[in-house]
Amino acid sequence: MDKREYLVTERQQVTEDIVSFVLKPSNGAICSFVPGQYLVVDLPALGLRREYSISFGDGLSYRITVKREAAPKDQPDAPIGQGSNWLHDHLTVGDTISAWGASGGFQLDRESSRPVVLMSGGVGITPVLSMLHYLSRQASRPTWFVHACENGDQHAYADEVNALVAQADNIHKHILYREPLPKDIKGQHYDSSGLVNKTLMQALLPLDNYEFYLCGPKGFMQAAYDILVELGVADESINYEFFGPATLVKAKPVGGNQAVRSTKQQPKVSFTQTGATYTWDPELENLLDFAEENNVFPNHSCRFGTCGTCATKLVSGEVEYFQETIDDIPPGHVLLCSCAPTMDIEIEQ
Numbered sequence: 001m002d003k004r005e006y007l008v009t010e011r012q013q014v015t016e017d018i019v020s021f022v023l024k025p026s027n028g029a030i031c032s033f034v035p036g037q038y039l040v041v042d043l044p045a046l047g048l049r050r051e052y053s054i055s056f057g058d059g060l061s062y063r064i065t066v067k068r069e070a071a072p073k074d075q076p077d078a079p080i081g082q083g084s085n086w087l088h089d090h091l092t093v094g095d096t097i098s099a100w101g102a103s104g105g106f107q108l109d110r111e112s113s114r115p116v117v118l119m120s121g122g123v124g125i126t127p128v129l130s131m132l133h134y135l136s137r138q139a140s141r142p143t144w145f146v147h148a149c150e151n152g153d154q155h156a157y158a159d160e161v162n163a164l165v166a167q168a169d170n171i172h173k174h175i176l177y178r179e180p181l182p183k184d185i186k187g188q189h190y191d192s193s194g195l196v197n198k199t200l201m202q203a204l205l206p207l208d209n210y211e212f213y214l215c216g217p218k219g220f221m222q223a224a225y226d227i228l229v230e231l232g233v234a235d236e237s238i239n240y241e242f243f244g245p246a247t248l249v250k251a252k253p254v255g256g257n258q259a260v261r262s263t264k265q266q267p268k269v270s271f272t273q274t275g276a277t278y279t280w281d282p283e284l285e286n287l288l289d290f291a292e293e294n295n296v297f298p299n300h301s302c303r304f305g306t307c308g309t310c311a312t313k314l315v316s317g318e319v320e321y322f323q324e325t326i327d328d329i330p331p332g333h334v335l336l337c338s339c340a341p342t343m344d345i346e347i348e349q
């Protein structure tokens with residue numbers, strides 16, 4: 001993957017706990033990306049790298065938008081998020097930073113002419129905001145922007161979205177505040193309160209053949225996904241991205257993939273920790289999906305070969321990669337999210 005040095009040319013406080021950085025390549029290179037993609041930011045001071053979606057790009061620079069991660073509410077004594085807090089506390093205009101990318105499979109289908117629904121929760125607005133910018137320039141493509149957040153104080157990019165809606169006839173928006181503050185005005189700052197629900201989505205969207213793009217916290221994503229499935233939206237029309245190690249619980253197709261699973265010629269995958277062996281299912285894209293399908297849950301984050309979190313020791317056998325990945329995979333390890341077995345394998349999980 002392409003790693004570049006960037007100069008921080010702007011830093012903006014978006015909400016109390018969200019800050020954005022505009023990054024310009026130090027060598028003047030072009031910043032090409034597909035709306036929805038992210039950069040993998042190198043944090044050498046911490047020995048970490050973290051993914052941040054591009055919330056806007058103009059060909060000359062990228063803007064990333066970072067939420068300061070506090071300790072989980074139910075574990076207030078746990079350490080705070082390392083990478084995001086470091087960026088909030090240390091990165092400033094004039095600094096340089098390295099990043100890989102743009103990368104990621106959560107991409108707006110720019111060839112399609114179907115109407116689009118962008119649904120985001122909290123800081124999940126970042127990848128869909130760059131999609132919204134792109135769609136606002138495609139006046140022909142009807143677009144619904146549905147954003148949910150806590151209240152007006154935590155509403156990121158309200159002015160930017162309002163400006164896009166005002167200048168583009170094809171864009172409609174609906175803002176939900178979970179618990180509006182007394183100063184939040186319905187009809188001005190937000191359109192409805194509470195959680196995203198089926199009645200709301202039915203009321204918002206005229207019958208049509210939409211493409212959906214979802215990004216947000218797990219609860220929001222699962223609720224949105226379940227509603228869309230209940231409304232009869234096909235799975236292939238629902239694109240989504242999590243900002244970390246979460247997955248959607250999907251209804252299994254009746255009958256599952258039993259026929260494929262019992263095919264003799266498929267390689268066998270053995271997991272050292274449980275001692276279990278399963279037949280590879282070629283309908284699944286990668287070893288991470290396959291492990292989860294078999295109730296083994298490896299650590300992961302990006303699911304796209306860029307963070308290294310799913311690196312796992314390959315005890316025996318061989319795999320093939322189907323996408324470009326980071327190049328510093330520990331020796332003898334494989335990135336489960338980016339490869340499939342070519343023969344019987346054993347992995348340390």
Ligand SMILES: Cc1cc2nc3c(=O)[nH]c(=O)nc-3n(C[C@H](O)[C@H](O)[C@H](O)COP(=O)(O)OP(=O)(O)OC[C@H]3O[C@@H](n4cnc5c(N)ncnc54)[C@H](O)[C@@H]3O)c2cc1C
Nearest residue numbers: 051052053066067070071078079080081082083084126243
């Ligand atoms: C594709 C992708 C795109 C992303 N885009 C964005 C984006 O645009 N904006 C954005 O803000 N984020 C984005 N993220 C998330 C981002 O990459 C980081 O995961 C996020 O900033 C948190 O990283 P951190 O280093 O601050 O937290 P970490 O140090 O990784 O900690 C994560 C959480 O775990 C808690 N924690 C740490 N240690 C413990 C412990 N011992 N016990 C219990 N809890 C613990 C922390 O308090 C924190 O809440 C994206 C992620 C992905 C995968």
Ligand code: FES
Nearest residue numbers: 301303308310337
């Ligand atoms: S989950 Fe990030 S590299 Fe596999």
